[in-house]
Amino acid sequence: MSKKKDELNQRDTIDHTQDAPLRTNHGLPISDDEHDLTAGERGPTLMQDFHFREKMTHFDHERIPERVVHARGFGVHGEFELYESLEKYTKAKFLTEPGKKTPTFTRFSTVAGNRGHSDTARDTRGFATKFYTEEGNFDLVGNNMPVFFIHDAVKFPDVVHAVKPEQHNEIPQATAAHDTFWDWYSQNTESAHMVMWLMSDRAIPRSYRMMEGFGVHTFRLVNAEGKAHFIKFHWKPKLGTHQLIWDESQMVMGKDPDFHRKDIWENIEMGNYPEFELGLQIIPEEDEFKFDFDVLDPTKLWPEEDIPVQLVGKMTFNRNVDYYFGETEQVAFHPGHIVPGIDFTNDPLLQGRLFSYTDTQLNRFNGPNFQQIPINRPMCPFSNNQRDGFNQMYIHKGPTAHHKNRMNNNQPAPLPPEQGGYEHYPETVEGKIGQKRPTQSFDDHFSQAKMFLNSLSEHEKQHLFDAYSFEIGKCKSMDVKNNAVAVLNKIDRGLAEYVAGKIGATVPEQVEASTYDKKSPALGIDHTTSSL
Numbered sequence: 001m002s003k004k005k006d007e008l009n010q011r012d013t014i015d016h017t018q019d020a021p022l023r024t025n026h027g028l029p030i031s032d033d034e035h036d037l038t039a040g041e042r043g044p045t046l047m048q049d050f051h052f053r054e055k056m057t058h059f060d061h062e063r064i065p066e067r068v069v070h071a072r073g074f075g076v077h078g079e080f081e082l083y084e085s086l087e088k089y090t091k092a093k094f095l096t097e098p099g100k101k102t103p104t105f106t107r108f109s110t111v112a113g114n115r116g117h118s119d120t121a122r123d124t125r126g127f128a129t130k131f132y133t134e135e136g137n138f139d140l141v142g143n144n145m146p147v148f149f150i151h152d153a154v155k156f157p158d159v160v161h162a163v164k165p166e167q168h169n170e171i172p173q174a175t176a177a178h179d180t181f182w183d184w185y186s187q188n189t190e191s192a193h194m195v196m197w198l199m200s201d202r203a204i205p206r207s208y209r210m211m212e213g214f215g216v217h218t219f220r221l222v223n224a225e226g227k228a229h230f231i232k233f234h235w236k237p238k239l240g241t242h243q244l245i246w247d248e249s250q251m252v253m254g255k256d257p258d259f260h261r262k263d264i265w266e267n268i269e270m271g272n273y274p275e276f277e278l279g280l281q282i283i284p285e286e287d288e289f290k291f292d293f294d295v296l297d298p299t300k301l302w303p304e305e306d307i308p309v310q311l312v313g314k315m316t317f318n319r320n321v322d323y324y325f326g327e328t329e330q331v332a333f334h335p336g337h338i339v340p341g342i343d344f345t346n347d348p349l350l351q352g353r354l355f356s357y358t359d360t361q362l363n364r365f366n367g368p369n370f371q372q373i374p375i376n377r378p379m380c381p382f383s384n385n386q387r388d389g390f391n392q393m394y395i396h397k398g399p400t401a402h403h404k405n406r407m408n409n410n411q412p413a414p415l416p417p418e419q420g421g422y423e424h425y426p427e428t429v430e431g432k433i434g435q436k437r438p439t440q441s442f443d444d445h446f447s448q449a450k451m452f453l454n455s456l457s458e459h460e461k462q463h464l465f466d467a468y469s470f471e472i473g474k475c476k477s478m479d480v481k482n483n484a485v486a487v488l489n490k491i492d493r494g495l496a497e498y499v500a501g502k503i504g505a506t507v508p509e510q511v512e513a514s515t516y517d518k519k520s521p522a523l524g525i526d527h528t529t530s531s532l
């Protein structure tokens with residue numbers, strides 16, 4: 001193959017701003033792009049009009065399935081800069097060389113709505129970042145809330161079905177204002193804490209530039225000596241955290257459904273680059289059982305006053321995309337994309353996610369080659385023995401594609417861990433196969449929900465009380481309303497009474513004790529006064 005042809009095959013951008021003749025996809029110049037080819041001036045259109053057929057066929061196939069969750073999103077390019085070496089905790093190269101800069105791509109999203117939904121709906125926001133490191137892509141696929149609805153992945157399809165519009169009529173588009181959502185809530189009380197965040201102002205951010213991000217799960221950092229720490233990832237916006245109020249968010253939804261994407265796009269265009277600091281909460285492995293929450297439970301947060309967030313670097317968004325579909329729509333994140341020095345834990349939700357993302361992307365991209373799309377490619381050199389499949393983009397050179405071949409001089413061979421090859425953390429595992437969670441830790445569904453409530457200022461509490469009243473009040477079934485209020489009664493009597501009064505529901509006679517008042521035996525933390 002000549003060098004020129006080779007270069008053409010490698011090309012992945014087309015500059016449509018340059019003058020060039022209009023051509024078909026196989027390169028033929030076109031002389032007429034306005035009229036179909038007909039037999040006679042008023043006669044039938046001819047099948048031999050290849051330009052019409054190609055253009056129309058391409059148009060007919062322009063859509064790919066939207067993401068099953070997080071369908072509506074907006075992506076921005078950026079750069080991550082490390083403040084100080086974290087070699088004490090990890091051997092990941094992008095976290096050990098002070099001042100090192102790593103290119104990033106971040107996609108913000110809403111969760112429940114479809115692609116055409118509105119930016120300011122009450123919902124969780126996705127905050128997913130791809131770090132293009134020299135050791136491969138690291139994806140931090142987080143949300144703007146520190147906890148999640150469930151701790152077992154097998155319930156994810158159920159919670160999403162409950163959150164999305166009702167099955168029979170696709171009404172309503174709103175995340176929480178309907179019977180299926182509150183029916184879910186009353187019977188799956190591990191959601192109580194997350195729903196507290198969802199009913200708070202955190203669910204209606206003022207701007208993507210002004211919200212926090214959380215990795216939610218507990219990950220592991222592993223250093224060069226093999227010593228591990230449990231960690232949680234955080235993003236802290238330099239502009240601080242700001243929210244809309246509910247009436248504002250509803251007005252904006254009507255007047256400008258693209259409010260958040262315009263806001264971040266315009267600020268980047270103006271050179272007003274949004275900045276987020278990366279933070280870590282760190283717990284040594286030997287302290288795993290010293291807390292009154294389970295460090296593996298994604299429905300619990302680690303209180304920041306007890307385990308402070310250490311700021312370790314800064315991400316700056318400095319470039320908008322050139323092509324929304326090619327970048328924002330085709331980016332494929334995966335919580336399993338990690339690099340040496342970062343590892344998973346036995347958090348059961350995280351383990352379930354490790355299956356789901358590639359599985360859904362095989363559907364979204366019609367085959368296994370979506371990692372070859374420019375926005376998904378690693379920026380480090382790479383090579384392996386995977387070949388063929390729908391939409392293969394590379395010209396693979398060399399006759400072999402098998403392990404340990406003796407025919408190529410430079411075959412892709414595994415790299416020993418000392419030289420940078422990935423090695424899983426050798427965690428000791430024991431126990432009997434079963435479907436139980438540790439009851440003392442995972443089954444405490446209300447303590448942190450109450451802690452969250454106590455951390456709010458008076459006006460934030462009022463917004464939250466009104467949000468519960470508004471959303472539960474939209475339910476048609478009185479049973480569903482009463483059951484939802486019964487769960488609130490387990491968190492806070494005042495909240496239950498307020499909401500019941502607003503929507504005509506019944507409050508249970510008894511104040512149900514939550515486990516909230518207990519103190520951590522190890523740290524002596526009094527959560528009745530905790531703030532977040």
Ligand code: HEM
Binds near residue numbers: 143
């Ligand atoms: C997107 C599954 C929990 C954050 C997705 C997608 C699926 C999925 C199927 C669509 C991916 C795509 O089409 O590319 C699951 C499952 C979960 C889970 C099965 C639990 C078992 C979570 C949690 C978080 C999260 C706990 C936050 C920490 C996100 C984000 C996206 C996403 C930010 C959008 C990524 C993008 O912008 O492309 N999830 N998810 N998910 N998920 Fe999850």
